[in-house]
Amino acid sequence: MKKHAVCIAVCACACCVMSAQVEIVYTFTGKRIEKKTVTIEPDAADVVRVHIPQAELPPGLDTVTVLPDFAAAQTGEAGYFIMPNGEYGTFRERNGERTARGAMPMPIFGMKNPRAAFVAIVTGTPYDFTLMTTAKDGRYTILPRFEYRGRPAYDDLTVAYHLLKGAQADYSGMARKYRDYQLARKACVPLKERLKARPELAYAARSLEVRVRQGWKPVPTPVEHQTRQTEPSMKVAVTFDRVGEILDEFRRQGIDRAEICLVGWNQKGHDGRYPEIFPVEEQLGGEVKLRALIRKAQAMGFQIVCHNNNSDAYMIADTWDAEYIIKNPDGSLSAHAAWSGGRMYNVCPQRAFERFQQKDVRAFADLGFRGLHYTDVLTVVQPRACYDPRHPLNRNQGARWVGKMLAETQTVLGGSASEGGHDFCCGVLDYALYASIVPPKPHPMVDRFVPFWQLVYHGIILSNPFPPTCNYTIKDAATRLMLTEFGGRPFFYYYSNFLDKGNAWMGTADLTCENDEALKASVAKIKEGYDEFTARARLQTEFMDRHERVDTDVYRTVYSDGSEIVCNYRQTAFVYKGRTVAPLRHILIGP
Template sequence: MLLKALAAATLVAAGWTGGLCAAEMEICWRGKDGKTLTESRPLVEKDGVAVFTLDRDEIVAKKASSVELTPDFARAKNGDRGFWAVSSGETGTFRCDDGKLECKRWQLMSFYGMQTPERTFVAIVRKLKYYFMTRIVAEKGVYRMSCVLDKELASQPYEDLEIEFRRLEGSEASLGGMARAYRRYQLDRGAVKPLTERVKDNPVLKYAIEAPEVRIRQAWKPVPSPVPDQTPENEPPVKAVVPFERVVDIAREFKRQGVDKAEFCLVGWQIGGHDGRWPQVFPVEPSLGGEGRLRACIQAVKELGYLIVPHGNYLDAYRIAESWDEEWLLKDLDGETTMDAGCWGGGAGFRICPQRAYERFMSREMPRMKALGFMGLGYFDVVSVVPARYCGDPRHPLNGAEAARWWGKGAELSKKCFGGFASEGAFDHFAGSLDYGLYVSFNDPQKYPSGLVDRMAPLTSLVYNGIFASNPFTRTVNFTAQDRYCQLKLIEFGGRPAFYFYSKFVSNGKDWMGDNDLHSGTDEELTKSVACVKAGWDVYRQLNHLQFVYMDDHAEVAPGVWRTSYANGERVFVNYNKTAVSINGVEIPAEDWKLVK
């Protein structure tokens, strides 16, 4: 208490005279021997804002394996009114006696929040924000919510830790209020710009956002590969499924069925097919028709009025690539250990250092792709669905912030070459560059409640709708071919639809993009698949103007009925019930949706 009083007195003496409120930050240092040291420090709030800083040198000197920081107002009891939310979109109420959730791998944004009977707050991690963890623990009916540094952030932090806690009151004391506070923070510091500004001089971007994404997996090798260490001599054969001429047939069927806008993305067009020889791209896969027919395909699709872009990958690498060199691989903190990227079409995969990816590959090959005629949101896989990771190689060392900057350079080059940038996910170290994320979450929204989590909320959309577009879940790919729940979930979460021909390609059946697929092997399959896209286009054309508007709120207004509210005053109601529901005079049919302007 004396420390809090002294801190408040110091601020008053410095001229901070209004709205002071003192709290405490509990800091729990865990040593490498498992022993813990817990201390409390003052956390002084002025006019609803408190900033806590932990010095980098102190973190290093402690030699801890982890440090957990918990303000005294981030606590609640089972049965209390309120909720917690983490940036993965997982959120829950205080209904459990025991349990734990850690958000690190899917820490999509640098904030978290909590509402308790005492207050509602949002915590924005302003420094040391790459790869921190948010932890929610319920123990004997008592909840606490903490920011945690572990591994490299506890042993080798690249800067001070700085967290800003903002008290939210009135109408801002909600999940939407937390998202709006973080959005304002991003806008005010110039980290992002709204789509309405960015499309003014970029008609390609405007068209792409208004159109569905249509991905066509053209060719691939067996996945997971039966040959982990591939060479040109033992490389498994490429399975060519959609040659370039068939891509043109698909686009013509789109035109015939009345799909007015679409952005096609060719997946597996490069040597070795999808994930076949990264980072090697050229020559164009010969079994699909080679470069001449690719150029003709691109021209024909554009003449039909559609965009067409390449799928590339500069994070993953395979030994079979002509340019293979372990020098440019991402290394662990020891400077030697390479990072595994699973086993895909090209065999055992490795990660590429972001700096080397830009210097050696992106800067050289994106202009070559541009010369083929591609135009739209150039798609570069994986990078936005993983955290910004350090590289420990002494020849090209990077911390998380530096890694994010190199990936950002690649994204900006994509915009220069093609008109925009898209990737697999929505990690917000790309927020200033990303135009579209293929899916925000791998979670199945129907599996909740589970553990401490009540539901998945559209937190990314609440922050970034109107800044970049996204599809909410892997399960909502090909949404009109999936069950009604998935169809409605994409609408509720404000998604830009993603359709995928041959989304299922994994030999062991561990595919992840919905239960139903699109095919083009026969004319009958093609007609049926395009009809699914047309059904999705008929929905999206009614809603695509909302991609340029901030999403301001999301709430359950009756059992099984959700309302998504936008900054222009429009609202989308989604009714998951098997009977019609009326909300304040708005009739929403059973298992259906309604836009109210």
């Protein structure tokens, strides 16, 4: 059997890890399996580092798994595992599995058991692994499965297991360790420092996000490959004049600060004909009315931006060209779901930047938009690879081109926002519409969600936690409370529920403005969120330093300035430090 080199560095851990056995399993495309077990003697660095150089990864690999012996627990033992999206599970099942692949916003995971506590940071090949948490016959393991599928490796394989002790040995400590790692290598910069020279970012940090979906074609589409002759008609929901009336009602009800994002203002509405954007949709009022709205919003003290997409393309676009579409390994076009404009095709991030994004953002600036410009999709998926020989990209290179797009919006328009919290571009992302696209929902292996991402990035990236916390003041009390527990910057969305056949991933309850009564009622619910957020907006620039369970269904979040937020999910009141927390409510205790 061929030997494969593995470089391993470890350190001492006060959690009784005196030595470690690391099992590395190579599975080849022909189903052949090779196993290697390495005994590790700890040194003084408090890190177990598994490093396999790219050149030492053999050809024909299907997968590689890495499992230290301390990354295991028995059913019934004290402790838990933590997934990168915040899923937290205790060791209570005998058999089961929870995996994460696409919906993995950070390349980290952790476990605490009676023998060790650690956070693992995947620093080599961070976008090509599935995280596997498995219970089998009463034994839990958590491991990365790196996936090559017969293709040559393009990066080293590296996993750094940071062993934690004392007050650091919990999920808050795991998150702080990763945050410190990111800050030390200058992958990102705290909000407090960035907003000194970024007035648009400073404004957004103290403001609600209000999105207005103005127009769209049917979803799901009745025409998969649309032409100008077969294109379905666009529904007009909110004209530019009507958006102005929403802003007038904001002023009447006392909302003085908000960032407005127009969605579906472009040609044929939301996802109408991307990458074709112009002319501004005439059915909404056209460019003259749009420019007037932008001037009005800014004169009233609001920040106004627009929604765009540089990831998806439709064949109906006047700019359609298969050249810029991502190619699969077999040379076929990379396609996605069918949406408003028909079948979506994935645009190569390099070609998106070179052919469209730079001129698009300058056209938006010319219209007058300024603020945290929203580019859809980019950070809600892993970086994409492209196999077109004219513009080949591995995932590392794809991440860099996405970073160029986000940086360009910061330079030209004042800020950047995108759909998710994937952190491969954390240094150039100002706002994540939802930190995790996976909402809290029951799973046999998962006890609950905890703000793991927020413990890393609160105070660095503004965010809303989940899709269902959109329009949180019209949701159930527990959802409303979760936005506060997770330190969210609230966002409201007119016509968030626009799909024709369900799949309302942001919830079925909605804000509408089809008549004046509905408009006033919707603004009243936004005003509730405005008042709640104003009371705690100062915390947006603070790190979230600790999160913990105080008692059954009661959780405490502690910020770097000493502030505490206590959230009570009980049906009865709870007393904390002499203060009563009402059922399904929170209290804020200042520093």
